[in-house]
Amino acid sequence: MARRIGLGRGLDALLDNNDEEAPAAVQTPPASDETAKHPKKSASHSAPVAHNAPPHGTVQLPVDKLLPNPGQPRKNFDETELRELADSIKTYGIIQPVIAADTGDGSYIIIAGERRTRAARLAGLEEIPAIIREYTDQKRMEISLIENIQRSGLNPMEEAAAYKNLMDFSGLSQDELASRVGKNRSTVANALRLLKLPIEIQKSVEEGKISSGHARALLSVSNSKAREKLYRELLKGDLSVREAEKRAAAADKPAREQTAAKSKNGKNYPPEIDAMLEKFIGRLGTKVTIDGDMNKGRIQIEYYSMEDLERLYEIIG
Numbered sequence: 001m002a003r004r005i006g007l008g009r010g011l012d013a014l015l016d017n018n019d020e021e022a023p024a025a026v027q028t029p030p031a032s033d034e035t036a037k038h039p040k041k042s043a044s045h046s047a048p049v050a051h052n053a054p055p056h057g058t059v060q061l062p063v064d065k066l067l068p069n070p071g072q073p074r075k076n077f078d079e080t081e082l083r084e085l086a087d088s089i090k091t092y093g094i095i096q097p098v099i100a101a102d103t104g105d106g107s108y109i110i111i112a113g114e115r116r117t118r119a120a121r122l123a124g125l126e127e128i129p130a131i132i133r134e135y136t137d138q139k140r141m142e143i144s145l146i147e148n149i150q151r152s153g154l155n156p157m158e159e160a161a162a163y164k165n166l167m168d169f170s171g172l173s174q175d176e177l178a179s180r181v182g183k184n185r186s187t188v189a190n191a192l193r194l195l196k197l198p199i200e201i202q203k204s205v206e207e208g209k210i211s212s213g214h215a216r217a218l219l220s221v222s223n224s225k226a227r228e229k230l231y232r233e234l235l236k237g238d239l240s241v242r243e244a245e246k247r248a249a250a251a252d253k254p255a256r257e258q259t260a261a262k263s264k265n266g267k268n269y270p271p272e273i274d275a276m277l278e279k280f281i282g283r284l285g286t287k288v289t290i291d292g293d294m295n296k297g298r299i300q301i302e303y304y305s306m307e308d309l310e311r312l313y314e315i316i317g
Contacts, residue, residue, distance in 0.1 A: 086122035097129035213241035226251040
């Protein structure tokens with residue numbers, strides 16, 4: 001059996017099992033009599049016979065017929081990296097075929113491999129190897145997302161937006177999405193939380209001016225003015241994530257103290273329970289009440305939106 005070109009475990013889970021039979025070698029159309037008489041003529045001038053190839057085989061497709069996937073989560077492609085890849089392609093060619101879907105009008109949508117396709121154009125290739133597949137819109141989005149995640153090709157905001165788009169489009173829960181893309185649920189939840197940041201801060205994360213860890217520290221500050229002040233400090237680049245978290249906790253202390261005062265509702269707790277209540281409120285950042293004594297009782301934790309509930313789940317879970 002021919003060696004299969006691996007696409008990574010996450011992509012394997014989405015691709016058909018029959019791909020195990022896919023030949024590794026790139027298939028080109030049979031040579032015509034004219035080509036046989038003139039062997040110096042490039043095969044790139046022959047039209048690809050994509051639909052005559054085995055359904056799971058590799059064919060040559062014209063680069064100018066390959067179109068970007070509308071569901072592609074990656075929006076920014078580093079020009080320097082593209083040129084480096086183009087130089088590699090000039091020397092070694094395309095090692096791993098792209099995956100594309102036939103649109104029916106002579107063009108193909110790139111499902112996986114847009115970066116390779118862009119680099120191939122820079123390298124001056126007219127054709128590149130491709131595997132043609134038929135996928136639903138949802139599966140196209142999943143494959144594009146997973147390919148980029150496996151190659152660390154997305155910045156944190158692109159990844160967050162891709163998660164949200166896929167959830168909105170397919171109706172997947174966070175648990176289901178995490179399972180599909182091979183991530184922990186907390187990873188997906190933390191990524192989605194970044195979308196709650198003001199646009200200016202999201203842009204800074206996207207451009208790498210602050211990290212996603214710094215951004216999550218900002219999310220914990222409920223007071224907008226205090227958050228803006230800490231954000232300006234982070235832009236200077238002098239604070240580690242741990243230091244940012246400490247600053248965020250200090251900046252939000254007045255809000256937590258106010259919440260603590262409201263939580264007591266005039267009740268006189270024993271000192272031990274009172275101290276524990278303060279810890280609960282400080283840790284959870286929401287209204288907490290304790291109904292009971294030193295022996296037994298009930299703890300009530302309040303939330304004010306689905307997002308707030310998700311946040312509490314991540315803290316407790």
